[in-house]
Amino acid sequence: MSKSRNANLLAKKIRSQTLLTQSTASRLAKQLHTYTGSPIADAPDHKHRRLEAHAAHVLATAFQDRQLNGALLGVASARPDATHNLALRLEPEMADEVLHVLLPYFDEDYGGLRGLPGLRPLPAKRGIVLHDVSSSARMMVMREDGRPLSLPPARDGEIPQWSLSPHSATQDEQEEAEWWGRPNRRSADVPVRDLLFSRILRRPTLVNRAAAPHGLANCYTHHSGDLVIEWCCGDTVEAFCAALLAHDFIKNVPRHEACKLIPPHAARMGGYTVVLRRQPDCVLPYDLFGEREIAKRVHAGYTS
């Protein structure tokens, strides 16, 4: 199919899913230079969406700008199995930290729960199955390089909730899960949030475009209902949006809140749920932040 026909089809799709004008939709569509294959399947049900969304949020909150090798949330690639359950291939140098961030610990120093409430690990042949103790939701994590992945030891002041209560959620976990399911007045409704965050976790190849030029980008959250991706070099916001829209990122999101461009360098999707921001200038000039220096800094952060 010709490039212009592809751009026309994408512009039409953008128009049908958003309130963007025809000229804006065409402009976005023309900026998509790389097409990376078919859209990945959505999570099989709302419980899986909830689990995956919470995982994306927890990872974004924890890593911020501390990634290695361009894996924004520590995920190198993702593949659903025949029943659409998610298998995440973790960036090898980040894999142990990803697992530590996802698993639920009561942290004495923090004075509360960290990680995904109710998540229980089950070692499997090629990785670890992480399942929700209160539902059928699960996902698989493994290292991208195929080497074994093992459960991280608890750090000082941490109480692993899966050891404390292997077959049911603890009181702290129940309260945390309730908080996560509660609507936030600053964001879109909970189902839209769960859908979009789950799609972020399922589209690492696209999301990692933000981290490609420097091997890292910035992601952060303000509350349970938003996730911000911020970068400097590489894609413009419009090109990044076009890539997400081409891969059904906002499919079935109400049109009026699906995608809004905020000139000159930002965009919002699902209301304020997913926010994209590109710095106008490079914030990591290579002469000050060489790749080796950045990796050293990030590694140090994981163990501190």
Ligand SMILES: [Zn+2]
């Ligand atoms: Zn830059």
